[in-house]
Amino acid sequence: MRAKLTALLVGSVLGVLLIATGLSMLFLKQPNFARVDEAAATQISMLVDLATRTQGSLEEGLYGRIADAPAGGPQVRPMTDAINGVLTRRGHKLHVVVSNPADFDWPVISAPLADGRWVIMPLGIPMPGPQRSWALVGWILLVAVGVTLVMVFAVRRFTEPLALLQRTADAITPCSGLHPVAEKGPAEVRAAARAINQLAARLHQVMESRMRLVAAAGHDLRTPMTRMRLRAEFLGEEERAAFIDDLDELDGIADSAIRLVREEVEDGRGEALSLDAMVADTVAELRAIGYAVSLERASPVVIQARPEALRRALRNLFINAATHGRQARVRVEAVEGLGRVVIEDVGPGIPEELLPQVFEPFFRVDPARGAPGAGLGLAIAEQIVTRSGGSLILENMAVGLRQRVDFPAIGSGADLSEAG
Template sequence: MNTLRTKVTALLVGAVLVVALLATGLSLLLLTPPHFEEADAALATQWGLLADLAAGAGQDGALVNPAATAGLRAAPPGGTAEPGPTEGINAALARAGRTERVTIRRVEGVPWPIISGQLADGRWLLMPLTAPPAPQNGYWALAGWVLVMALGTTLVMVVAVRRLTEPLALLERTTATIGPDGRLDPLPEEGPTEVRAAAEAINRLSSRLKQAMESRIRLVAAAGHDLRTPMTRMRLRAEFIEDEAERTTWINDLIELDRIADSAIRLVREEVNDTARSRVRLDELVGEVVAELKGIDMKVELDHAEPVEVMARPLSLCRAIRNLAINAATHGRSARVSVKAVEGEAVLTIADEGPGIPEALMERVFEPFFRVDPARGKPVPGAGLGLAIAHEIITASEGRLVLTNRPGGGLVQQVHLPLARP
């Protein structure tokens, strides 16, 4: 949960709880504690008055009710003594100059403490303590207060932070939905003001990017198409060159230009291709490509092919596999191909015996018109678009193309495609 929303929520909740705890602690420090001595003095005075009245009444009013919790009794009450309050009241009686000593007890079944003391004639005077009893669940009340405070603060902060960071979350969700073709569906411009503003900005950005991409695609396609006419005229003129070597050089250069224009148009077509994908038997498709290339005397061998199905555009995927196999057969001297299923993916492996690619150039191999001929051996004809086209096709099929150098020499091209669901 390492997200901005989580971090901001945790920061705000922690800050509010710390402030609340500090304020509570400061309040407890500043509140005046209760004056226990004054309360003890008042209780001692009440006790003295009752004791004097009981002594003046004599034995006639002696044994009121042996089970009573207030009045006169012949024996002391039971229960548990409270040492602290007892000492306080006895100290107050001593300060008042009285010789009686009392005991405060907790009697089972009685909601208040009982003050009991023996009079001079041997009788016991019982008086209820006129003070509210201490709460029985004080710690639970404190724990409940802390819990309610924490939960309430967290809930409020989660709602507030979610509302404030919704534009960022919208941007994150939108970015995650961008497909391999870079296209983005328009977002509904509704909701709070901030969300509407973010949706409008994303839609404007998507529209401008789409216009820029379409403009670039049209430019490349138009340039590749328009080059065909002057190249055709130049090839006709080259046919009339009397010097055979010069004529061959011109024709080869024109063939190379035609190949570059054709590859550029194919790359543009793959970028704008929106044909629906279908189920494709990858092992059968690879077998057809290998047979086709072997028919034109290319060193391509199929080692192993497990029956696997993927979702792709058949013609485009065939073109991508053909480009990779041709690269291995031409630049790497030979190609060995295998197809297998590994952990929910179809893996196509094309290994060659060439010099490989320098690690420093590995990140640039998918760039259009990028050539690695100096590192791969003698120059061969090509536009430098084969890997770019294959990468575009495989990425559009929700797959990935990985190139690695073999320790013993050679390059390994691996195509990973998700298996088609049953």
């Protein structure tokens, strides 16, 4: 925004300046060179007559001098021809030479005398040269640079509140508090900093209130559920088993809700760990308890994450594929600076119109299926992956669903071994 606004203002000012300069040059009258030639012819003829009458005793001064030779320098042919033309029309037999000496800023007229000497007279019209062109270019550059510097300073001053807002918004995360912004500088910046500090304080209060609310609800639910488990002991065998299953599902829902909120507020930096080893251990753990999960390939790659949180996310994704997709085929790849985990299944997939909603809490593709769980597994996994600087993408295949998890790689398995 700053660049666009600066370019707009600088372009506008320079455009107006160029238009004004062009109009000034258009309306200014050009010099009448015919009159200049006539005046020069009159003056040089008078000087020659004066020098002739005084036998060449013309004193050197502003109007001319006597020399033994004509003035040096390249001849200015157009002016020479024009002045000689005027002298001829007036009946003078005088033939002058107009030249441009190197040590003089004006053209000089050299007129011969009868005794072989010359009358030298400066013409008084400066010749346009390269230095004058460079002076014009320098003036334009000076104006452009001056206008640009002023506009940059002004735009930076006026847009600083917006830049401060952007920097602060980038720094705000639910898992870390925001240090108060210094309320100093121009009035606009102080007002923006004050508003940002108030917003950050309210956001922190809301997150803490949400965490306390969910934690308190989960804690309070466990007390009546414990009493219900005790009462279930007095029920018949068949009724007791169904009652205990419902209580287990309710307990899982409460626990998942607490975990989801906890993942939103915990720091996601973690430590360096081997992604392929973590995946292999998680696959072996789930296979041991009966889930159809298999590891096809595991390339060594090191990422940065919280171990327990990452294990929970991988477990949720593997169980999701094995439960809803009948089996989970897992592979770990090192791709262009990324550590990638790919989970593919052979299930029915997810309708394309529902894919944007899969990471919403308590979302289910078909609630009528009666699948176990609270619908928080993908939401928790997505929070963990995002906190670790990664991304989770779900896409349908010809048969089944593909879950792709990408983490920034910080090395290979060999790097982790050397560090250890």
